[in-house]
Amino acid sequence: MTLINCDIGEQGPLHEGDRKLMEFIHIANLACQGHAGDKDSVEAFRALAAERGVRVAAHLSYPDRENFGRATMRLPDAELLAALEAQLALLPGVTLVKLHGALYNDAWHDAALAELLAGWLRQSGVSGVIAPADAELSFAARKQGITVLREAFVDRRYVYDEPAGRLRLADRTAPDAVIADAGEALAQAENIITHGRVNVSGDPAHPAWKELEADTVCIHSDSPIALELAAGLRAAMDAGARDNTGAGVKDNIRLVRAGVCETVGLPVYGRQDIGVSPGGAMDCFSLRRGNLMLGNAEGSPALEILAAPELEILAAGHFVLTGARHKAVIHRGGNTAAVEHSRVYTAEAGDHLTFSEKSYGLQTYFCFRSRAEGGPGGKAAEAVPYAAVSGWADLQGRIRVVPGPEYKYLENPKLFFENAWRTTYKMDKVGIRLAGEPKLKCGVGNMISGAVADGTVQLTPESPIILLRHRQTTGGYPRIFNVISADIDLLGQYAPNQAIHFVQVTLDEARAFARQKEAALSKLR
Template sequence: MIRINCDIGERGHLHDEDRRLMERIHIANLACDGHAGDKASVEAFRAMAAKRGVKVSAHLSYPDKTNFGRATMKLPEAGLLAALDAQLALLPGATLVKFHGALYNDACSDPCLANALAGWLKRNNIGALLAPDDSEIASAARNLGIKVLREAFIDRRYAWHRKTGRLALAARGAGGVITDIEEALAQAWEIIKRGRVNVSGSPAKPDWRDIKADTVCIHSDSPIALELADKLRAGLDAYEKAAGIQGNIRLVKLGMCGSACLPVYGRQHLGVSPGGAMDCFSLRRGNLMLGNPEGSPALEIVSPPEIEILTEGRFVLTGSRYDAFLRRGPGEPEQPLRGHRCRELYERPELLEHSRVYEARPGDRLTFDARHYGMYTYFCFRGSEAVPDQVFKGKRGSEAVPDQVFKGKRGSEAVPDQVFKGKRDSAGGGHAQTEAVPFSAVSGWTDPLGRIRVLPGPEYASLEDPGRFFEIPWRTTFKMDRMGMRLAGEPALTCDMGNMISGAVADGTVQLTPDGPIILLRHRQTTGGYPRIFNVISADVDLLAQYAPNQAIHFAQVTLEKAREFARQKEEALAKLASDMNDGTVE
């Protein structure tokens, strides 16, 4: 979910416009006496944020109220960090920080300053930072395990810095400030929905560049701040209300299923596993096909329920494939129908294709029959409620903002071939039933022989004859759940490790137990005391979720460089799907 953040407290104690902005935002960046603000304003706005459920961040800057923190200061590192210590002290217990003005810009481009600031954040137990995705400070923070909330601006124009190959904010004096509400909302739409921003300065001749954002910033001193925040918040609420299954479906028969979102990382040191969807690729892919935020809640199905649609919208089934049927509910036919024709229209179920978008209306029901492959199916839904015109209004280059995210007739939107390749069976969707794990042909990033790729684990060196791991004919067993799966194969592997202290484990860690290897999945524990001989690469972890019991599973070892390349290719496949759907090139 995209969050609105706003710089608050720069105009004194409980400024009226700041108070009104607090009703519309998700994150308040409180000025802490560096460029503006003081102890009284910080305490007052922090109390107001607590009442309204608004998260606060410490908004820190060069100690320069004269220039409002907009001028670079050549300070010794110790002097700068001491000034930041004094500012942070006004917001005790803060875990979120955003730098301001010149310090923000300098930290984005200067790796030495970025590393110094990241180290300071770590020492002060700051868990998250607002910063541009491709900046030096974001990279330095991530290297120290600090979460980065990727930030974009909707009331400032962007430029493309050719020397660095990065986005940069256009200079204020060179028309860098957006004061037209329609232009600001149009830029917000492009960033939030399409992940791109125009750097040409001309809507008629756009030059689009990719931009990733978890949060968008509105400057409180902008003349359009209140109107922009009001319309943007209304638009986001409408956009996200329509995404996901909450309130849009009812389970007539329960089956074995539940709501699933993306995993949440960053709490392993507290003993909390990531959790989330078992096959994140299928969840993300389904949501992107509908125009949802990729992490919108979907119904994760292990054994099939019967689903009744409660609201008009669109849905898609991804992941493992069943024979699925849609029985249309009562509606208004174009011409009166009687007798057999009426019963045929409303009682004959329609066989659904896998990975194809369908329109639905209240009263429609989905039922499932035989499973063809895999373990986890994802039912993704988007209600027909569109972002209203008055919220996201304006032009995207020469294109008008559409009334709806996607339009089209039932079943007209198929997943593009470059995202889901492979032989189709006679039922129309998915892969041939004879293929044990059909996702080996999802895209170019998977292994062409259908193998799961691994890297050596921390205790790899203790494994006797590591090459045997790749020769043994492994099979999955019935000892599998959301935490992990046990493998069976002969001859047994041996390891010369004695007793070991429990160590951290990750998604896809392969541990060698006395009863054979186990592969840990997303709902795993966070530490383990068995040798970690291999780790499945991140690009292939989702594939593990679709293995059923008693299936052959084969492995291949790759280098770290290759693992990173496969992860990049996987993300590019999803990004291309999102781009194709948003541009209307997928029909």
């Protein structure tokens, strides 16, 4: 679920507009006296947030009330950190931070500043930060073990900085830098949330799309359309939440013969600090690919099939099978027809779908779109084989990793890449235990439990384990490597007793592979 955040308390504790906005938002970024706000506004809105179930973030800025924090200040490191510490002190116990104005933009592009701030945030007990996905602050925060909520703006225009190869916000002094029409802002929000993209042309009639992924979207409280935009966006989100962004398989199929399967959607991030793992589909790439082929929202519920069931389709529509290659047959009346993997098929109410042997992988995804929701997407009746969209994967089939926090204590890290590892039967949605010789040795002794992530490779006394999306949120074994985000979905298709090989890559390479993967999916939108 994408969260709405809003900058609150910049106009005093009694500002009626801010109070009304609190009815619609998920996160309130409270101004902490740096660019605006004061002790009274912080206390008033923190109390209101508690009453309405809104999470609070500390909104920190350069100490510059005269310019509303929108001018870069060249301060000595100690002076800047002291100013931020004084602001954070107004919100004791708050562990989520968002930067404001010039400091937000400077930490987006200045790696040295980002490293300084991330280190200070960690030392200050901050566990989460709101920042752009490609911000230097996001990269630095993750290195410090801080959760990043990737942010996008729905009421600001974006431009693409070609030399830097990244998005940035249009300069506020530029014409139309701020979106003044609520309908246009809602359309931008829909593209960001549903399609992971934003138009950088400035012309809605002739869009130029760039990738933009977000866990949270921001509305500026001082915008004339803020209240209309927040109400409209929250209503759309709540409607989507009721049907999980699309009916998908819900209420459209019946299990005639049970196998091992369940209805799944996409993982939900941002709750690890309260002990909740992301969960969701084991192979999100296959889930998203199937839904996009049908014209569904990417997170629409699908059936994740481990062992073959028999399905009855209750409503006319279209379906596609992705992920593991199950042999499948559709039964209509007295006729049968083989179902090809990764091809969209028409279904009628009363059709049955049966599955038999599996030739590849572990999890098959049955994605569905009812006729009542409209026809399928642009790939209707057309096959889109995995090979056509898998150019991001390693050509030799290896799983790519980067060093983990305790990597430096490994006595011979090369063994991890040289060993003939196999998956074991000790595997589930939480993780995969590996088997292989010789055993790895790590010089770290007893350690305090630390945060773990999707793909964390922990070295237990028995053998390494790879954590998946239904994992715990902390762990006490050495975290020697981490599977890159692009390859997490590949792990979801490994069966027991299967050979698995690894290769080490750099963080820059990992980010490039993630972008390639998203670009492959964007071809289906």
